[in-house]
Amino acid sequence: MNKFYHILKTLFLFGWSLFVVFPFLWALTTSFKDANAITSGATYIPWVDYEPSTQGWSSLFTTGSQGINIVGPFIDSAAVTLIASLVSLALGTLAAYGLSRFEYRLGFVKNSDITFFFISQRIMPPIVLAIPFFLMLKELGALDTIFGLVLVYIALLLPIAVWVMTDFFAGIPKELDEMAMTDGCSPIGAFFRVVLPNSVPGLVVAGMFCLIFGWNDFFFAFTLTFTETQLLPVSIVSLNSSVTPWWSLSAFALISVAPLACVAVIVERYMSRGTMSGAIR
Amino acid sequence: MLQVDQLTTADSKVSLQDISFQFDAGNIYTILGRTGAGKTELLRALMGLNPLVEGDIQLDGQSIAKRPVKDRSMSLVYQQFINYPHLSVLDNVAFPLRRQGKRKAEAQSLAAKMLTTVGLGDFVQRRPAQLSGGQQQRVALARAMVKKSRILMLDEPLANLDYKLREQLREEFPRLVAGNDDSIILYTTTEPREAMELGNTMIVMTDGRIVASGPPAALFAHPPTKDAASVISDPPISFISGFVRSGALYFGEGQLAPNNGLQLPPDGPVTIALRPDAIEPGGAFNATIGLSEFSGSETIVHLDFDFGRAIMLVEGIETFEAGTRLSVSIQAEHLMLFASDGQNITIRTK
Secondary structure (H helix, E strand, C coil), rough: HHHHHHHHHHHHHHHHHHHHHHHHHHHHHHHCCCCHHHCCCHHHHHHHHEEECCHHCCCCECCCCCEEEHHHHHHHHHHHHHHHHHHHHHHHHHHHHHHHCCCHHHCCHHHHHHHHHHHHHHHCCCCHHHHHHHHHHHHHHHCCCCCHHHHHHHHHHHHHHHHHHHHHHHHHHHHHHHHHHHHHCCHHHHHHHHHHHHHHHHHHHHHHHHHHHHHCCHHHHHHHHCCCCHHHHHHHHHHCCCCCCCCCCCCCCHHHHHHHHHHHHHHHHHCCCCCCCCCCC | EEEEEEEEEECCCCCCCEEEEEEECCCEEEECCCCCCHHHHHHHHCCCCCCCEEEEECCEEEEECCCHHHHHHHECCCCCCCCCCCCHHHHHHHHHHHHCCCCHHHHHHHHHHHHHHHCCCCCCCHHHEEEEEEHHHHHHHHHHCCCCCEEEECCCCCCCCHHHHHHHHHHHHHHHCCCCCCCCEEECCCHEEEEEEECCCEEEECCCEEEEECHHHHHHCCCCCCHHHHHCCCCCCCCEEEECCEEEEEECEEEEECCCCCCCCHHHEEEEEHHHHHHHEEEEEEEEEEEEECCCCCCEEEEECCEEEEEEECCCHHHHCCEEEEEEHHHHHHEEECCCCCCEEEEECC
């Protein structure tokens, strides 16, 4: 029975892995095809099924009618996403710690209302925020700049960081902070020396969410930029012509997924639960 | 010397009510009380973790009520063995020393010595999660003691340990905390035996107040109030309504109670307290056996008298069948009398 269960589990996991990985394999093979290979049915093995071509990849690093150069947008995207994610994570973590450890009350407004206020920013559809953001950035002279986009993305990512970290800090016993204070830390010292080192899984999860949302955003990158600044999701639009260049789109898709996949692989080990074992019994 | 004056807090669970007490250096004070009596609240208030509504805390004549937690020269060991999970056992114990400004090597050297004292010299590089419950609590104890604080507070430190470990650590405890005549040790517990065994002075708390204090033996022999008697006694003391009339003591509706060796108060109602060892098998009183349970080498028998319920403690393991009648005697030398306001009015003539 156990052996049967083991085989069944292995088969299921293998099938599921195939299901998850298949789109990437498909994109990878497509990125090495030309127009003829793409229109001649489903083929998978280069040199056997089709003659590989690097046209899809080279078109992403040339300018003019042959393609677009994505190096600039890639760097812009990376800069905006990284800066906005780091700032959101830093501010969000501090805000979440405050919300999880101290009781605030202003009239009828309590901690839960403040937390909801943060989350409510993500409830609104982006289009509602587009015009206010546009007008504010225009007033600041920050339209079509990396600085402007960073500001907007911080506003978008901060609620995610606050939400994830508030939940995470709620799972860290308050006694741990108190213990640190009795051992000679100030309240802020207890946060940095004890709470933060034990919050790595939460920080990683919040950071990953920020990176994913920031990196993949199209709407604000599209509405708040024109010519000077262009982020990766927007630059792909310029690839469209009378013939859809599937080879370039596939190569582009792989390039845009690669950074997040690399980060996920690197930080995966820090996402495990159970780091608080041994803290309190 | 730690002086506490009219300490009052307003915590949502238990509030301290006007607590005043003087703790002298070199003593171990055991604070005994049931769950919710305010023991932890008192330690947290002294530590500065719970705000005071009123009152003052003075250490060697200087008020420390407004000092930050870290500047109070106090250590606290929690009931729940709290350690820093991201640090090794050695760094856990060195942590407070590093905060005191000691260099890493010096802090680690002192921490290693302290860990050897508590029997964890071979576990310095492990993480707390890799230790057993008893070892984790030793780490917490070592971290609290290594600081050499003026006041060491232990909040039911053995409560979460299994029986064997509890017994072992209880035996070791006096050795572990010995050798610092300047320090004051406050040890809270719900167990009367532990409180009497470990403390020079026992403090009894109920409902956020100190209801009795003094040397354990004296307090046990003559608890000042009914509440204190109830908290101190283990197995539980039984309280039975009675009255005094014409120089005689009566249970309940009028059954004559023994009073030899007791100076009776004037006529009126009293509460008669029966310690479990005041009742012995064989005698003039009849009771129905309710429940009998073994407790190590003793048998605890719950008895239903016509005038109320009481518990009898019998040496050795004996079987008492529930529902059967049993004749018992009540020893007057183990009786106590309490007035209607709860004050102990027992006066022995011999």
